[in-house]
Amino acid sequence: MAFRASAIRAERAIVYTQYGEPGQVLKTLTYKPLSTPPPGTLNLKVLLSPINPADLNTIQGVYPAKPTLNELVEGQPAVFIGGREGLAEVTQVGSGVSGYTAGDWVVFARAGSGTWASSRNVKAQEVLKLPRKDGLSQVAGATITVNPPTAYNMLNDFVTLKEGEDWVVQNGANSAVGQAVIQIAASKGLKTLNLVRARADFADLSNKLKALGATEVLTYDDLADRALTKSIVKDWTAGKGIRLGLNCVSGKDTTSMARLLGQDAYLVSYGAMSKEPLSLPTSLFFFKGLTATGFMQNRWNETHSRSDQEALISTLVDLAVDGKLKEPEHEIFTISGQDSDQVAGQKVQELMDKVTNGRYGKKVLLKFDDTH
Amino acid sequence: MAFRASAIRAERAIVYTQYGEPGQVLKTLTYKPLSTPPPGTLNLKVLLSPINPADLNTIQGVYPAKPTLNELVEGQPAVFIGGREGLAEVTQVGSGVSGYTAGDWVVFARAGSGTWASSRNVKAQEVLKLPRKDGLSQVAGATITVNPPTAYNMLNDFVTLKEGEDWVVQNGANSAVGQAVIQIAASKGLKTLNLVRARADFADLSNKLKALGATEVLTYDDLADRALTKSIVKDWTAGKGIRLGLNCVSGKDTTSMARLLGQDAYLVSYGAMSKEPLSLPTSLFFFKGLTATGFMQNRWNETHSRSDQEALISTLVDLAVDGKLKEPEHEIFTISGQDSDQVAGQKVQELMDKVTNGRYGKKVLLKFDDTH
Known part of the structure; x- marks a missing residue:
């Protein structure tokens, strides 16, 4: 013994x-x-x-x-x-x-x-x-099987976006999914407006996200002046309106983000870091044609064929090997x-x-x- | 002069x-x-x-x-x-x-x-x-051009419902659209769970809505006991889950209504009588596959052909003449x-x-x- x-x-x-x-x-x-x-x-x-x-x-x-x-x-x-x-x-x-x-x-x-x-x-x-x-x-x-596919599918499955022209707005932009969204969007020639919490080292974070391919980075506090934000966004998007928003935060900051979306946009939620509900003016739904829905990669896997899954992983592996997905x-x-x-x-x-x-x-x- | x-x-x-x-x-x-x-x-x-x-x-x-x-x-x-x-x-x-x-x-x-x-x-x-x-x-x-088409299209455009089997839940069930929903659903053999405010003459209102074809009528207060409501709804729907909710109220009573929805349901908003936002637990979107969207008949008219509009009005006129839409x-x-x-x-x-x-x-x- x-x-x-x-x-x-x-x-x-x-x-x-x-x-x-x-x-x-x-x-x-x-x-x-x-x-x-x-x-x-x-x-x-x-x-x-x-x-x-x-x-x-x-x-x-x-x-x-x-x-x-x-x-x-x-x-x-x-x-x-x-x-x-x-x-x-x-x-x-x-x-x-x-x-x-x-x-x-x-x-x-x-x-x-x-x-x-x-x-x-x-x-x-x-x-x-x-x-x-x-x-x-x-x-x-x-x-490679959870966060990058979540980012890829949310960019792909809800709205047809035009390369080099269309914008996506997201909160929690510094999260693992958020960083994948920035990189995959950039690899497709899509522009991203990235929202993060205000912080002492905001400039560093903004630079880090821009190095990954982020087009613009703002804090939730920046959204407080609604009229100003709307005019800035209108300017950036050449008046076209943002048709896809990605949410992993919820709470009031997400209400502000939703107001930035244009006509017939999708707001796709994949998390709720604030632990608050998603609360939206009802008029966004019936006047602006907003659709709020959710995404979970597990569910995507259950509802897609093995060859769909293989094709997706293959795409993501290529992006990783090419240095486009760090x-x-x-x-x-x-x-x-x-x-x-x-x-x-x-x-x-x-x-x-x-x-x-x-x-x-x-x-x-x-x-x-x-x-x- | x-x-x-x-x-x-x-x-x-x-x-x-x-x-x-x-x-x-x-x-x-x-x-x-x-x-x-x-x-x-x-x-x-x-x-x-x-x-x-x-x-x-x-x-x-x-x-x-x-x-x-x-x-x-x-x-x-x-x-x-x-x-x-x-x-x-x-x-x-x-x-x-x-x-x-x-x-x-x-x-x-x-x-x-x-x-x-x-x-x-x-x-x-x-x-x-x-x-x-x-x-x-x-x-x-x-x-016949605003409320009945709103009811008809909301029942038709989002979820494929099985006659004689599927349920729809709605709030503001006594509104003009709500009453049209009850009647059009009944004419299609669909069952409706209708929510109204608690009131002294609830029994009269419930009877009135049932005479129009409502399957069940509850007050928002009845939803307070979540577990009980869920079990009642499970019983009524034979465990199938409700896949379509219609909202013209918003606010907290609508949050309770949304919880009654099953997997991959649609919550379609066409009004907000409470003047409060639509506030939902984010998990309903990513775990339960909820889609929240909106409906406005004017928008439907703009995006549908004249022959679609004529066909719809013709259907509704027939229902009215047959006494199925009062x-x-x-x-x-x-x-x-x-x-x-x-x-x-x-x-x-x-x-x-x-x-x-x-x-x-x-x-x-x-x-x-x-x-x-």
């Missing part, structure tokens, strides 16, 4: 058995290396998996997509594995699966995938193969193979507390140390 | 020369009988013309469709004629106009038509001929040919004051007395 813990630790996952605060309910769990993959499945080594807000909401039990149970350790109760997004490398290909070779990079295609683990055995249809690895960073690959500002959190489950679990809980409370300005990605 | 005023008074209109409160800026103006109609035009005798809320807003200058000037009396400044909706009889057909005979009934097809007049000369394309007169009351004909509760206000312009103008101002202040529960229609 003198085995060192590391001697029996082979693979590890971040798991939970009941909903609650991520900083309280998450544990790390060691499990055996994967067996030979059953027919129709792939064995994967997960390279990097980000912590997204939806992952935290899923653990809290307030996200509509529910996780599924996994029997990671034989004879022990099944667990939920955290995480939905991630980059993995194929290690073994089960019989009956074509188109995959060991070494291929894949991304997880479904909500509730469970990506916070060092390895996974999955059905082939639960992943999408990346069309290329060369020139693509692991961080870019690990963050990897997000990030920090990699390594779960050390030297730590016991208890110590590692403690560190994960502390990390999740920080992330849940918004104390990270950057995207955090999880990496499971190889050295165990 | 001993002519009686009535001797030179031939035709009369309710007019204004500047925006303002209808009870202050409206005047009556006497003008000469129409000359022979110029080519491409029709002379009309207006039979009845209702006072709609949009007419008052137009006079106040707060409605997006602006009125046009008319030179009613030669040598005097041009005036705006009030009214947008009305039933008229063709009295003379100009050269080059086919399909019309004296005696035909027509309705005005455009915003800002100017229907508060005893006679009008109009271009043929400014009116639509009613397909039949037999069995149709003048009141039904005079009120004429609204109403009162006819006659402008007496015996009164001078000054006396008649005074009476009109008093009437408009009452209507503007909502002191009429009924639709008021204007009739110009023949006896002058």
Whole structure:
């Protein structure tokens, strides 16, 4: 009975058995290396998996997509594995699966995938193969299935926009989706009016967003003078009116943003960082023909074919490789193979507390140390 | 110089020369009988013309469709004629106009038509001929171009509803549009959940709406117990969820109504009687796929062909003749040919004051007395 813990630790996952605060309910769990993959499945080594807000909401039990149970350790109760997004490398290909070779990079295609683990055995249809690895960073690959597709589809699915001419307005422009919107819009020759909170370092932030391709950057406070803002926007858009607004904030600042939209515009909401409702003068709907709707990438995946999904990922990978879609500002959190489950679990809980409370300005990605 | 005023008074209109409160800026103006109609035009005798809320807003200058000037009396400044909706009889057909005979009934097809007049000369394309007169009351004909089409199109244009199975929820269910929604939905075999303000005579109102075809009637207060309401609605709709909501109220009661909607529903706003904004939890948009949009019949007319408009009016006339679309509760206000312009103008101002202040529960229609 003198085995060192590391001697029996082979693979590890971040798991939970009941909903609650991520900083309280998450544990790390060691499990055996994967067996030979059953027919129709792939064995994967997960390279990097980000912590997204939806992952935290899923653990809290307030996200509509529910996780599924996994029997990671034989004879022990099944667990939920955290995480939905991630980059993995194929290690073994089960019989009956074509188109995959060991070494291929894949991304997880479904909500509730469970990506916070060092390895996974999955059905082939639960992943999408990346069309290329060369020139693509692991961080870019690990963050390509949630935020960039959200940005791409919101720019694409609601309003037909003319390259080099049409404008899009968005709030929360410094968010991960916001930065993807700026870059994808710029790659399509679309102009963006980007709204952010007033802050001491506004000039720096504005310059950073403009370096990504933002056309104009304003603060919500700038919208207070309605007449002035309208005339500035009219000037910028050559009187054409903005036909697409993207919202992840809601509350009164979004009411001001909605007033900037022109006739028959769409306001697409994908978040509500203010935790306030979306409140709009009703006349915008019946006089100005506004349509307010929402977007959620999970739902898009459910309602689109696999080939649509592959085409989208392929487009985004090309943008990333071409330098037109930069990897997000990030920090990699390594779960050390030297730590016991208890110590590692403690560190994960502390990390999740920080992330849940918004104390990270950057995207955090999880990496499971190889050295165990 | 001993002519009686009535001797030179031939035709009369309710007019204004500047925006303002209808009870202050409206005047009556006497003008000469129409000359022979110029080519491409029709002379009309207006039979009845209702006072709609949009007419008052137009006079106040707060409605997006602006009125046009008319030179009613030669040598005097041009005036705006009030009214947008009305039933008229063709009295003379100009050269080059086919399909019309004296005696035909027509309705005005455009915003800002100017229907508060005893006679009008109009271009043929400014009116639509009613397909039949037999069995149709003048009141039904005079009120068939605004409220019933609004109800019909809102039920038709946004969500494909299954007859005998699907539900629609609406607030302001006792409004003119609300009553048309109830009847048109019933004629299509659709079920309606109708919301009204709590009131002493709720049972009477509920019975009245049910007699029109309402499936269920609740008050906004009934929605306070969210869990109970949800379970009742689930029961009524056999768990299917309501996919169309119609709003003319806004404010917090509409937030409660929106929560009753199922996945991927439409909330269509055509008014805001509460004068409060439409305020919705953002999650309804991105989690439940809600689309909030608006409807305005004038806009529909602008974006649809004449044959679409004719087909719609024909459908509505058939419903009215078949007794499936009852004429609204109403009162006819006659402008007496015996009164001078000054006396008649005074009476009109008093009437408009009452209507503007909502002191009429009924639709008021204007009739110009023949006896002058």
